Amino acid sequence: MKFRITILLTIVIGLFSSTLYAQEVQSDYEIQQTFKEQYANYEQKVENVSSPDSAESLIESIKQFDQNYSKHKELLNKALYPDTYEEQIENLKKSSIRTLNKVETITEQQKQLNKLENQLASYEQDLSQLDQQTDSLKTAIRQSTESEKELSNMVREYRQSLEKRDELILTFIDSMVVTYQNMDLDAFQEIENYDQRSRIKTNDALKLIHDISEENIKILQRNASNLQLDDYMRMAEVNYQFQTMWNKLGDKIHEVYEGDNADMLAENINSNLNEWNNLLQTNTVKAVKEYFAQQGIEADTFESAEELNGALHSYLDKKIKESKDNRSEENYSDLQKFKDFWDRVEVQWTSNLAHANVLSREQTSELNQKVDEWTQIAQPRSNNILVYLLGGSVLLAVALGVMLIRQKKNSGSA
Known part of the structure; x- marks a missing residue:
């Protein structure tokens, strides 16, 4: 009897142990599966x-997730082999941090785009108003029967409106540079996933x-008769910045552009910029030619930027030779007229002429050397003699003054 009881107890205990072991194995399996899920x-x-706030909440949740399962690290390593628990958690934490950075960038991009949209609306409106104003002035100038003085005032107002337009374009360019240089296109492409106002x-x-x-x-096509060299120099800077x-x-x-015609617009912009460059160069050369005619600078005729450079060299060589052969008042007067133009080139227009593809910086530097040479030898002889006479008079006056002072001192001591 006792033997039977012992056998029965052994069987019961064995069954109970097997059940406990099975439960323990099942529990480990559940831990592994739950972790993976x-x-x-x-x-x-x-x-x-979808937002920085939700990303930060997710990061905190992942930290708690790690705390809950870190005690089962050894168990989970078996299920994750060849990876490890720590590698998996580290990857999850890093990806959550990258996501936080990404959504923060996206949020900032969206703010910039919203700001840009408001700016563009303002620029578009202001440019439209200025274009309407200049068009109206252009029409009025073309149809005008007013006096020369009133017509001149209209032309001046027209040129001022173009100057305001150029200033607005430069401001627009600054906004584009600030906005788009800081734009992360990879992040921008993700915006659509989070915000329907993506573009x-x-x-x-x-x-x-x-x-x-x-x-x-x-x-540039319709205003050659109403613009001057100053206008084209200003436009050259706008063109360069643009x-x-x-x-x-x-x-x-x-x-970033939303429309289906993006490729066409971009291609047209490139084409327009090429035409803009060509027209600016042509009109600037014509403006220099008109300026020379107005100021009486008798350079050889020129029709292109290359011919202008040659004409300037020829003119300066001629004037330098004249000065060397026979310095005269006429030659000196020609120098003064030319220097009125060249001083502006040196101080204001060197970059603009280069931007307009009229005179490169190297060409301007070469011409400047000849202007300096002409300046050094152009002083008329009559002026030199006068300078010597005036200098001699001053020295004579000083000598007489010294003698008078000495005479007074001698008289006083006597």
Whole structure:
């Protein structure tokens, strides 16, 4: 009897131990499976997080997740082999941090785009008003039967309106540079996943740049008779800044643009800039020619930038030779007239002439050496004699003054 009881107890205890072991094995399995399921869930959340706040909350949740399962590290290492628990958790934490940085960048990009959209609306409106104003003035000038003085005032007002327009374009360029240089296109492409206002729906930068480039061509085409060299020098700076902005940021602006005609607009902008450069060069050369005629600077005729450079060299060589052969008042007067022009080139227009592809910096430097040479030898002889006479008179006056002082001292001591 006792033997039977012992056997029965042994069987019961064995069954109970087997059940406990099975439960323990099942519990380990459940821990491993639950970890994998929750880990996959966190990976999905990291991919879909939509704001900095939710990203920060997710990071805290992942920390708690780590705390809950770190005590099962050895158990989980077996299930995750060849990876380890620590590697998996570290990867999850790093990806959550990257996501936080990404959504913060996206949020900042969206703020910049919203700001830019408001700026573009303002620029578009202001440019439209200025274009309407200049068009009206242009029409009035063309149809005018007013006196020469009143017509001159209208032309001056027209030129001032163009100057305001150029100033506005430079401000627009600054805004484009600030906005798009700091724009992360990779992050920007992610914005659509988080915010339906992902692109500028109206007043688009690409379209506005296209319209500005087209209007600038029209201004250069239809206004040659009403603009002066100062205007073209200012436009050369605008053109340079505009083209520099487009060369640096055109790809980004193109990428951001929403419309289906982005490729066409970008291609047209490149074409417009080439035409703008050519017209600016042609009109600037004509303006220099008109300036020379007005100021009586009798350089050889020229029709292109290359011919202008040659004409200037020829003119300066001729004047230098005249000065060497026979310094005269007439030659000196010609120097003064030319220097009125050249001083502005040196001080204000060196860069502008280079931007307009009229005179390079190297060409200007070479011409400047000849202007300096002419200046050094152009002083008329009559003027030199007068200088010597005046200098001799001053020395004589000083000598007489010294003698009088000595005479007074001698008289006093006597």
